[in-house]
Amino acid sequence: MDNINKSTPTEQDVLIGKIKLLSGKTETDPNPEELESLRKLIKKNVPWRLRGYFMAYLLRELTKNNKNDNSQRTRVQKSKPISKAKKPFADTNIEKVTKPVNKEVIKPKKEKELPQGAKTLYLNVGKMKKLYTRELSALLQEKLNIKREDIYSIRVHDKYSFITMDEKNCEKAIEVLEGTDIKGRTASITYSKKK
Numbered sequence: 001m002d003n004i005n006k007s008t009p010t011e012q013d014v015l016i017g018k019i020k021l022l023s024g025k026t027e028t029d030p031n032p033e034e035l036e037s038l039r040k041l042i043k044k045n046v047p048w049r050l051r052g053y054f055m056a057y058l059l060r061e062l063t064k065n066n067k068n069d070n071s072q073r074t075r076v077q078k079s080k081p082i083s084k085a086k087k088p089f090a091d092t093n094i095e096k097v098t099k100p101v102n103k104e105v106i107k108p109k110k111e112k113e114l115p116q117g118a119k120t121l122y123l124n125v126g127k128m129k130k131l132y133t134r135e136l137s138a139l140l141q142e143k144l145n146i147k148r149e150d151i152y153s154i155r156v157h158d159k160y161s162f163i164t165m166d167e168k169n170c171e172k173a174i175e176v177l178e179g180t181d182i183k184g185r186t187a188s189i190t191y192s193k194k195k
Contacts, residue, residue, distance in 0.1 A: 120192040129183040
């Protein structure tokens with residue numbers, strides 16, 4: 001007969017179990033839209049370098065409240081037998097942390113209606129080359145001799161950008177900017193295949 005050492009779990013083991021349980025619940029949450037809106041609120045209001053500490057703080061507060069609730073419950077309920085097995089985290093105050101978000105606060109962005117004859121260009125330079133919307137707008141205005149109002153939209157992504165303008169300005173942009181140096185990269189500018 002093997003003697004198996006059954007030691008009681010440490011506080012850290014219990015915490016690890018709670019973290020894994022919450023992580024699993026996150027993946028199977030029935031309301032991912034609410035989680036997404038909360039995630040956006042956290043992203044907007046907590047600096048990225050503090051987000052890990054923010055989560056640690058929430059976990060500490062959650063477990064502290066849980067311990068306080070349990071200690072009060074054990075004093076009051078010593079004489080009462082426990083009839084049903086408790087669900088994990090059933091007595092925590094997680095509702096306080098994840099209360100519903102006002103749906104009107106986070107509105108999906110409406111895309112602007114583009115004028116007749118507007119075309120979108122693809123440019124192979126983006127944020128990774130430190131190109132930003134304001135700089136690209138100024139470059140287009142200078143090189144094409146146009147006004148800011150002539151550029152309908154500029155979307156700068158990590159490795160590429162999209163520029164929407166009138167078709168004649170698009171033709172001019174392809175003519176003038178193709179093969180030029182933009183932020184240390186040879187520009188390739190064509191009509192976008194995406195609508």
